[in-house]
Amino acid sequence: MTATRSLSIMGESLPLKTPFRISRGVKNTIDTIVANISESGVTGRGEGIPYPRYGQTVESALIEANSVSHKITEHYGREALLTLLPPGPARNALDCALWDIEARISGQSVASMMGIAKLEPLATAVTISLDEPEVMAKAAAKLAYCPVIKVKVDEHNPEDCIKAVRDQAPKARLIVDPNESWSFDLLDKMQNFLADARVALLEQPLAAGADEALKGFSPAVPICADEVFHSADDLDHIADRYQVINIKLDKTGGLTAAIDIMKQARSLNLSIMVGCMVCSSLSLAPAFHLAAQADFVDLDGADWLVHDRNDGMLLDNGILHPPSATFWGGP
Incomplete structure (x- = not known):
């Protein structure tokens, strides 16, 4: 029997210590979306950063992510996600949450899954x-x-x-x-x-x-x-x-x-x-x-x-x- 999986997605605003200035403008906060996928008593997390340069907002990223929430709770995996959403912060948050929970359920770290013997500074x-x-x-x-x-x-x-x-x-x-x-x-x-x-x-x-x-x-x-x-x-x-x-x-x-x-x-x-x-x-x-x-x-x-x-x-x-x-x- 397949374990029950749940998903929550939320937007957050995080303040910066000092203004971040580039040629296009100045930021004083960053807006993020965070995906939490829970199953079998553990939770995998992922974050995405919508970027105005590409016409993205927290609202648009949340709409994208929520549009496939039923697929995630039905245990669709990372490879399937590639066909469900276009590249961008919504897919990033979900993909990284899926990596995280896969590692926690399998008992194998993401580094091991990628063939990395040990992460070094x-x-x-x-x-x-x-x-x-x-x-x-x-x-x-x-x-x-x-x-x-x-x-x-x-x-x-x-x-x-x-x-x-x-x-x-x-x-x-x-x-x-x-x-x-x-x-x-x-x-x-x-x-x-x-x-x-x-x-x-x-x-x-x-x-x-x-x-x-x-x-x-x-x-x-x-x-x-x-x-x-x-x-x-x-x-x-x-x-x-x-x-x-x-x-x-x-x-x-x-x-x-x-x-x-x-x-x-x-x-x-x-x-x-x-x-x-x-x-x-x-x-x-x-x-x-x-x-x-x-x-x-x-x-x-x-x-x-x-x-x-x-x-x-x-x-x-x-x-x-x-x-x-x-x-x-x-x-």
Whole structure:
């Protein structure tokens, strides 16, 4: 006899410690949806972050998730979920909750299910949000011992902002993220500077619909596809324009799809960043499992929160520690 399964899905708003500024605007809170799947006395959890850039809201994500709630309670699994919902935060929350409860019922951790012998701490990018160069320099001084720093910029004075951070953090691996705000002319002009500043990665400099100029372009540092990349359907578009893809579970629609995307991307000789939205540790935990096999890790989303989840993940001087088994993914 099949055990009874229940599902609850709710929206939450989580305040940030400081404003998070990028080229498109400022956030002071993040909105999330959380899925809880319960069966046989245990509960699996997953989180999704609706993103206004893609026309998503908490309300739209809840409607999507609830539209398949009867399938989840009827024990439809992760593979079936891929055909029931499109990629996005609703499917991500449900997919990650299904991974979690499968691990708890089976007695096998998610890491073991993925063939990972042991989860080890990872160096993750820590983000300096867009501001005046002197403010960004002060932020960088506090992060100087972190191994990887992400620098948010726009089209105004990006050189000054990057230099301000580099001067304060001479040893850090730098990722520069204009969030679609540059023109191709500015990108071309910045090449020598980016190389001289020892930037390791440039993330989505051009608008997602304006990257045709990247065909045949030989960048001084690798360019990573973020806003332009969502699912496996985008890989053909990416392969002749970018050298790296940023896999975010809220875009792929969960860990299940992301694992397959990573395999396909590797076959196309693309390098991998595993990233996140501003989120809680409940989003970071499943992404951490994927990040164990990535070239770049950008999982500092929970560090922006006033309060993370209870028993959430530890970020210490740019080193992110694995989630506890009781928090997510353990038997």
